[in-house]
Amino acid sequence: MYTIGQASKMFNLPISTLRYYDKEGLFPNIQRVSGVRRFSDNEIEALRVIECLKKSGLAIKDIKKFMEWSTQGSQTFKQRKELFEKQKSAVENEIDKLERVLDMLKYKCWYYEEAIKDGNEDKVSAMLPDQLPEDIRVCYDNSHI
Amino acid sequence: MYTIGQASKMFNLPISTLRYYDKEGLFPNIQRVSGVRRFSDNEIEALRVIECLKKSGLAIKDIKKFMEWSTQGSQTFKQRKELFEKQKSAVENEIDKLERVLDMLKYKCWYYEEAIKDGNEDKVSAMLPDQLPEDIRVCYDNSHI
DNA sequence: GTAGCATCTAAACCTAACTTTAGGTCAAAT
DNA sequence: ATTTGACCTAAAGTTAGGTTTAGATGCTAC
Numbered sequence: 618m619y620t621i622g623q624a625s626k627m628f629n630l631p632i633s634t635l636r637y638y639d640k641e642g643l644f645p646n647i648q649r650v651s652g653v654r655r656f657s658d659n660e661i662e663a664l665r666v667i668e669c670l671k672k673s674g675l676a677i678k679d680i681k682k683f684m685e686w687s688t689q690g691s692q693t694f695k696q697r698k699e700l701f702e703k704q705k706s707a708v709e710n711e712i713d714k715l716e717r718v719l720d721m722l723k724y725k726c727w728y729y730e731e732a733i734k735d736g737n738e739d740k741v742s743a744m745l746p747d748q749l750p751e752d753i754r755v756c757y758d759n760s761h762i
Numbered sequence: 763m764y765t766i767g768q769a770s771k772m773f774n775l776p777i778s779t780l781r782y783y784d785k786e787g788l789f790p791n792i793q794r795v796s797g798v799r800r801f802s803d804n805e806i807e808a809l810r811v812i813e814c815l816k817k818s819g820l821a822i823k824d825i826k827k828f829m830e831w832s833t834q835g836s837q838t839f840k841q842r843k844e845l846f847e848k849q850k851s852a853v854e855n856e857i858d859k860l861e862r863v864l865d866m867l868k869y870k871c872w873y874y875e876e877a878i879k880d881g882n883e884d885k886v887s888a889m890l891p892d893q894l895p896e897d898i899r900v901c902y903d904n905s906h907i
Numbered sequence: 908g909t910a911g912c913a914t915c916t917a918a919a920c921c922t923a924a925c926t927t928t929a930g931g932t933c934a935a936a937t
Numbered sequence: 938a939t940t941t942g943a944c945c946t947a948a949a950g951t952t953a954g955g956t957t958t959a960g961a962t963g964c965t966a967c
Binding site: 766767777781789797798799 | 913915916
């Protein structure tokens with residue numbers, strides 16, 4: 618059992634954010650002792666899931682829906698599983714996108730290294746893809762589809 | 763040379779967004795013909811960079827700063843390179859985070875598969891990490907640090 | 908010549924996810 | 938007894954990144 622201050626430190630989230638999450642219905646079963654919230658193992662695991670779903674791109678109101686499903690027992694197992702499958706694909710896609718962003722960034726890093734070496738960007742900006750070093754060409758191609 | 767409508771289609775961005783970017787100073791050198799914007803190769807490459815930096819997590823006002831550096835010639839090569847290096851690390855970090863999110867999601871997918879098989883989550887929720895299948899245990903461990 | 912487009916501007920509006928403010932309760936330490 | 942510190946609420950404020958609205962301009966096809 619933790620206070621809001623302890624939970625705040627555990628997850629490195631401001632107290633105001635935890636209260637906001639509670640107001641938004643993300644802890645549907647949180648207990649209170651004379652008005653004060655008690656974060657049990659239940660809420661701690663909820664917070665882990667909240668962080669995960671948030672980073673996966675899910676909006677608060679949809680995380681709330683999941684938390685409601687969790688209070689409804691075995692009849693919502695399928696929905697819950699499907700939500701996690703959906704977010705899994707979303708994150709896989711996001712990672713793929715970021716890999717292409719990374720290639721662009723690698724190309725640009727190389728580009729400015731060369732420009733610095735030359736003192737100008739004339740040579741490097743005139744270079745055609747097939748004149749680039751192999752590893753840089755791959756990055757260029759991946760980011761200029 | 764492209765009109766705003768053509769650029770909008772090329773990048774799949776609303777016209778209003780392109781005008782907003784212009785207002786925010788993201789095309790410092792864009793030409794106009796009797797008031798109408800002309801998107802040249804310069805602005806097209808700028809848009810590729812904008813998309814990249816945006817996805818890397820950079821704010822519009824910082825992208826603007828980069829675009830200003832780009833108008834200042836060789837004296838800003840170093841700053842520009844450092845910006846790309848910084849965003850490269852940021853994206854590498856973000857990908858790492860997402861890999862851990864992915865592990866949590868894989869664990870939860872497995873969890874609900876088991877719960878569906880069993881008709882309840884009693885067995886699977888009582889399972890200690892070392893009783894999990896090896897691949898799932900890895901996911902669990904990576905997401906419950 | 909007028910109807911239909913694409914373009915333009917300034918300014919208001921929108922949304923999500925918080926954060927801040929102002930005021931209040933309560934228990935423990937001084 | 939009063940001060941400190943952790944908790945509480947409701948409501949207002951904030952920020953980023955757009956989007957929408959309303960009204961204007963100008964080319965081109967009929």
